[in-house]
Amino acid sequence: MANPATFDIAVVGGGLVGAAIGYGLARGGVQVALLDEGDIAYRASRGNFGLVWVQGKGLGLAPYSNWTQLSARRWPELAALLRADADTDVALEQPGGFHLCLSERELEVRVQTLTRLFAQPGLEAYPFEVLDHAALADRIPGIGSAVVGGTYTRLDGHVNALKLLRALHAGFGKHGGTYLPNTRTERLQSSGGRFVLEAHGTTLRASKIVLAAGLGNLHLAPQVGLAAPVRPQRGQILVLERVRRFLHHPLATLRQTDEGTVLIGDSQEEAGYDDTVGLAVLATLADRALRTFPALRDVRINRTWAALRVMSPDGFPVYEQSRAQPGAFLATCHSGVTLAAAHALELAPLIAAGDLGPRLQPFSAERLHVQKAT
Amino acid sequence: MFKRLPDLAAFHPDARALAVTIDGKPFAARAGDTVAATLFAAGLADCRTTPVLGSARGPFCMMGVCFDCLVVIDGQPNQQGCMIPVGEGMRIQRQQGARAVAAAAGPADGMTPEAQP
Numbered sequence: 001m002a003n004p005a006t007f008d009i010a011v012v013g014g015g016l017v018g019a020a021i022g023y024g025l026a027r028g029g030v031q032v033a034l035l036d037e038g039d040i041a042y043r044a045s046r047g048n049f050g051l052v053w054v055q056g057k058g059l060g061l062a063p064y065s066n067w068t069q070l071s072a073r074r075w076p077e078l079a080a081l082l083r084a085d086a087d088t089d090v091a092l093e094q095p096g097g098f099h100l101c102l103s104e105r106e107l108e109v110r111v112q113t114l115t116r117l118f119a120q121p122g123l124e125a126y127p128f129e130v131l132d133h134a135a136l137a138d139r140i141p142g143i144g145s146a147v148v149g150g151t152y153t154r155l156d157g158h159v160n161a162l163k164l165l166r167a168l169h170a171g172f173g174k175h176g177g178t179y180l181p182n183t184r185t186e187r188l189q190s191s192g193g194r195f196v197l198e199a200h201g202t203t204l205r206a207s208k209i210v211l212a213a214g215l216g217n218l219h220l221a222p223q224v225g226l227a228a229p230v231r232p233q234r235g236q237i238l239v240l241e242r243v244r245r246f247l248h249h250p251l252a253t254l255r256q257t258d259e260g261t262v263l264i265g266d267s268q269e270e271a272g273y274d275d276t277v278g279l280a281v282l283a284t285l286a287d288r289a290l291r292t293f294p295a296l297r298d299v300r301i302n303r304t305w306a307a308l309r310v311m312s313p314d315g316f317p318v319y320e321q322s323r324a325q326p327g328a329f330l331a332t333c334h335s336g337v338t339l340a341a342a343h344a345l346e347l348a349p350l351i352a353a354g355d356l357g358p359r360l361q362p363f364s365a366e367r368l369h370v371q372k373a374t
Numbered sequence: 375m376f377k378r379l380p381d382l383a384a385f386h387p388d389a390r391a392l393a394v395t396i397d398g399k400p401f402a403a404r405a406g407d408t409v410a411a412t413l414f415a416a417g418l419a420d421c422r423t424t425p426v427l428g429s430a431r432g433p434f435c436m437m438g439v440c441f442d443c444l445v446v447i448d449g450q451p452n453q454q455g456c457m458i459p460v461g462e463g464m465r466i467q468r469q470q471g472a473r474a475v476a477a478a479a480g481p482a483d484g485m486t487p488e489a490q491p
Contacts, residue, residue, distance in 0.1 A: 142475075241452055241473070242425040242426075242472040242473075243472050243473055243474060243475045244471065244472045244473065244474045244475070246474075246475055246476075259425065259426045260425050260426070260472045293475075295475045295476060296475060298475075299473075299475055300452065
């Protein structure tokens with residue numbers, strides 16, 4: 001390389017969103033740099049729950065459901081590519097998932113939510129089932145009597161999210177991508193049709209940039225004429241010891257990983273940048289899990305953790321190219337696992353081509369600029 | 375294989391024999407030993423197989439930090455053998471793979487784990 005500090009595209013952010021886009025770009029033969037902040041970053045990618053989840057998403061923005069469905073459909077392809085490129089089995093399973101309800105009221109709200117979701121124009125409807133306790137007990141052995149019912153779609157699945165992050169990075173490297181760890185991007189500007197990134201004492205140039213820095217996008221986006229009004233939303237997770245496989249479907253808030261670990265999630269808390277765990281929330285998670293599977297009572301909790309989701313004001317992703325500074329792209333969402341296939345296989349080629357196209361138009365941040373009523 | 379240093383017997387002059395079972399077979403353990411030491415004394419270097427790959431593991435650190443000495447004691451899985459003194463009548467089982475979750479389940483809420491591979 002004549003000038004190691006010049007790239008076709010610089011991706012800012014080495015989490016699941018940035019790594020998936022970077023992997024997709026590198027596979028396409030683009031010279032990519034992936035700038036990663038380092039272990040002091042908030043790292044939603046290392047705290048997530050690992051679902052590849054479709055069910056219930058998109059109420060308020062039908063294209064988000066369609067985009068999520070597209071990603072779920074392309075996930076087997078991503079998993080196969082990562083197996084070849086990174087020699088890693090990311091343990092993708094898509095057996096369909098259940099959302100369980102612990103009261104009649106919860107079930108009623110759940111069914112109403114799905115009914116409203118599917119009534120939206122433009123939404124590609126998918127089959128779902130509403131099941132009572134007896135029907136659920138047949139399909140999920142061991143559920144407690146507190147589970148009054150639930151919903152099922154066959155599109156849902158899960159994956160080993162830590163292996164996914166590692167595999168995306170390995171695949172990125174395999175295809176010639178340049179990974180720059182401990183390189184926090186501080187300033188962005190465009191100069192002579194190129195973007196100049198000042199990051200941790202070094203300067204890089206790139207024809208295009210992709211902002212995939214999670215909560216860091218809040219301050220980076222305005223420097224290139226974009227808006228990323230994201231906020232942290234805390235989620236806490238309980239991690240139980242490994243047990244023999246007893247659960248063959250992911251549930252919305254409880255799943256058993258490929259290696260036997262049981263994960264119990266996942267709270268949604270407005271706690272600012274506080275990413276510490278708290279007993280009140282953990283106790284609630286544990287209580288619901290025990291009512292769901294009473295036999296987990298004597299299984300030990302090995303650890304707990306909290307992480308910060310990257311939430312937009314309406315909860316949907318933002319994908320946008322800067323009008324003021326074309327070539328600068330923004331990508332942010334709170335479902336970096338589910339959307340990894342869409343990011344690597346759909347979004348990356350659009351970014352490489354320089355036009356996000358009609359499918360992603362609904363995800364522009366313009367939707368967030370509605371004037372407040374006075 | 376490990377063997378007991380003969381002169382250490384002087385530190386435990388009142389050590390008595392405890393009747394325990396290891397994988398169902400009777401064994402005379404020595405009071406004052408841990409469960410992990412008991413397994414060594416019985417000539418067993420491995421006490422479990424790992425949950426994912428099924429590799430054999432045995433007590434390593436003998437001080438409670440490595441968690442490689444996990445065994446089933448009196449039906450309780452994932453017990454740290456090196457931190458628990460052996461006791462009269464103890465049923466010690468080497469642990470094969472991951473534990474099951476059915477142990478505490480009542481018949482109403484029981485679940486049947488898969489057979490081990």
